[in-house]
Amino acid sequence: MPNVDTSLPPETTGAAADLAARHAADHPLKLYGGWFCPFVQRSWITLVEKRIPHQYIEINPYRKEASFLAMNPRGLVPTLVVPVDASGKGQKPLFESSIISEYLEEAYADEKHGPALLPKEPYEKARARLWIDHISTRIIPAFYKLLQHTADKPFSIDEAREELHRHIRAFTEQMDPKGPWFLGEQISLVDISLAPWAKRLWLIDHYKPGGLGISKDGDAVWSRWKTWMDAVEGRESVKATWSADERYLAAYKRYADDTTNSLVGQATRQGNRLP
DSSP states (O other): OOOTTTTSOOSOOHHHHHHHHHTOSOOSSEEEEOTTOHHHHHHHHHHHHTTOOOEEEEOOTTSOOHHHHHHOTTOOSOEEEEESSTTOOSEEEEESHHHHHHHHHHHTOSGGGOSOSSOSSHHHHHHHHHHHHHIIIIIHHHHHHHHTOOTTSSSOHHHHHHHHHHHHHHHHTTSOSSOSBTTBSSOOHHHHHHHHHHTTTHHHHHHSTTOSOOOTTOOHHHHHHHHHHHHHHHOHHHHHTOOOHHHHHHHHHHHHTTOOOSHHHHHHHHTOOOO
């Protein structure tokens, strides 16, 4: 039986394929990614929003080449390779998608790279980071917990669904009431941090009995969530970094069946913090 992780299709499709083709030429700033990975999409969206020239290199992180491991011993994507100096010679790697996104925000802060993605005022910036942490430590683990639910788990699918709802509601209650984005009229790293998983919520509807279970005719909180979701799904940077829907169905079946050996899947299975 083929390994469900290493047998994933090796290339982007749809809009993401077009974007990758436009960024295939050699460039000192390189993003190594896998089309199926939401952590990669988080960093890629940031590059698009900031209009940062770069090279996109598609790899399969489940087939770790020695040259890639030399840059990132963890062997994880995304990995961003930053030039050592203006000449473009030499390289310095970064990994962890939240760190990459914040690096890009700070390193490309001039006006030609678009509006700031974090507030300037210290308290508001700290608050944004607080809710980015909520996304990473609560919403995303709950997403995988629900998607990976199987009948042998010590908790019910309803309990997993309620946990995800609770964390999304807590996040939504903190949104600027006018929106459409978390902080108001402008997209920020808070929104970008969750957007890739928000785009994948339909996979829960497809694979899990009862689906996501958020009513479209719900209360004011769910109404505000829908406004935010509509903004995410309509954002050009999100659409441009998205492959064909059917590819995600195939890729995430390994999570729905709880057969993946990915580090994320293993952490969820063991109740550990995500890598």
